[in-house]
Amino acid sequence: MIIKLTKKIKTLLICVAISIFLILIGIISGNKGIIGNVIILSVFIIVGPQLILNYLTFKKIKQIETNFPNFLRDLVEATKAGLPLHKAIIFVSNTDYGPLSPEVKKMAHQLTWNVSILKVLEQTKERLSKSKTLARVIRVMIETYKSGGSVDTTLESLSDALANLQDTERERKAILGQYVMSMYVVSLIFMGVVVAINRLMIPIFESMMTGAAGGAGQIITFIDNPCVTCFGRFSFSCIPCIIYFNICSIFDVEETGISCYYLALFFSVSIVQSIAGGLVAGQIGEGSVIAGSKHSLILVCITFGAFFILVTLGLIGR
Numbered sequence: 001m002i003i004k005l006t007k008k009i010k011t012l013l014i015c016v017a018i019s020i021f022l023i024l025i026g027i028i029s030g031n032k033g034i035i036g037n038v039i040i041l042s043v044f045i046i047v048g049p050q051l052i053l054n055y056l057t058f059k060k061i062k063q064i065e066t067n068f069p070n071f072l073r074d075l076v077e078a079t080k081a082g083l084p085l086h087k088a089i090i091f092v093s094n095t096d097y098g099p100l101s102p103e104v105k106k107m108a109h110q111l112t113w114n115v116s117i118l119k120v121l122e123q124t125k126e127r128l129s130k131s132k133t134l135a136r137v138i139r140v141m142i143e144t145y146k147s148g149g150s151v152d153t154t155l156e157s158l159s160d161a162l163a164n165l166q167d168t169e170r171e172r173k174a175i176l177g178q179y180v181m182s183m184y185v186v187s188l189i190f191m192g193v194v195v196a197i198n199r200l201m202i203p204i205f206e207s208m209m210t211g212a213a214g215g216a217g218q219i220i221t222f223i224d225n226p227c228v229t230c231f232g233r234f235s236f237s238c239i240p241c242i243i244y245f246n247i248c249s250i251f252d253v254e255e256t257g258i259s260c261y262y263l264a265l266f267f268s269v270s271i272v273q274s275i276a277g278g279l280v281a282g283q284i285g286e287g288s289v290i291a292g293s294k295h296s297l298i299l300v301c302i303t304f305g306a307f308f309i310l311v312t313l314g315l316i317g318r
Contacts, residue, residue, distance in 0.1 A: 008053050015046045037246050051293040058290045060099050061131045066166060067100040068134060072159035079152040085145060086117040103127065118142060137162060169287070176284050180295070183281040187274055187299050191306050194266040198259070198316040225261045243268070251311045263316055267307055274299035 005013075019042035026038035074095060078088035093108035095101075103124060110120045125138040137158050144154040227241030244264035245255045251267075253260050275296045282292020310316045 008050070011049050011053060012046070015049055019045050037250060040246060048297070051297060054290050055293045057130065058288060061128070063099045064103070064128065065131055065133060067097040068137070069159045069163040069166070071097050071100060071104060072155050072162070076152050076156045076159065079155065085151050086111045117145065133162070133165065173285055180281045180285040183277040183295065184299065187270070187277055187302065190270060190273055191303070194270065195310060195315050197266070198262065225256055225258045227261055228256050231256055251307065253311065263311070270303045270307070271300060274303045
């Protein structure tokens with residue numbers, strides 16, 4: 001069995017190889033802080049390019065969908081002029097349809113080599129299968145051609161229906177745009193809450209003590225970093241704390257202090273919120289979770305930048 005190495009798979013293999021190389025360097029260094037930082041970096045190296053490639057593919061499909069009604073209209077004009085469907089496709093193949101042009105040219109080249117029009121349409125449907133709308137449109141074209149119906153009338157109806165569908169989609173996107181922006185506002189508000197908690201509550205936690213009478217006198221216990229018992233050792237139960245320690249090392253914050261614990265905790269929650277919020281924004285705004293990867297990357301970058309600025313200014317983590 002031959003496995004086709006697509007651009008996405010090649011990118012994944014390269015990213016995995018780079019990540020393994022970095023992790024090996026971290027292991028050789030013997031520094032747990034470096035190992036933790038390298039693991040976090042490796043996750044971004046593997047996940048980031050995949051999200052970008054998925055979004056670029058999604059964007060290309062959307063651009064093809066946008067140009068498809070123009071392609072159908074040109075086919076209608078050509079078929080009304082008396083050309084059969086296969087010759088009409090060859091005739092319009094020199095027209096610029098943006099990202100759709102390579103597909104149209106590929107269809108025309110196959111037809112000039114006397115490949116069956118049905119086979120050409122089936123192969124085009126398979127290449128554009130990531131768009132359910134285009135797959136259905138091409139399926140209708142195939143069935144119409146098989147049944148010997150009025151091709152030009154069917155193509156005109158498909159063109160109008162697809163154009164109306166795209167107009168409705170743009171209108172929906174414009175209406176729901178405010179909800180997409182709300183995802184960004186929620187992320188900023190959450191970071192404001194993080195600053196408030198750090199400025200108001202952390203000093204209280206650091207100075208709070210509980211007293212209990214017993215034995216020779218009073219026992220005083222300070223509220224400390226819950227992860228301090230995991231510092232310098234590795235075990236399965238300490239994995240969350242090890243991640244927290246590495247987050248603190250990234251921001252150059254004392255790892256054993258209680259400020260480190262809450263900085264890492266809120267940073268982790270903020271990253272999760274940014275990723276989830278971005279995916280929701282994509283589903284709301286463009287009707288696709290994949291489209292949300294763009295918003296997720298933007299929100300994650302904003303979160304990173306905001307935390308670095310806040311730590312530098314001493315508003316959190318100090």
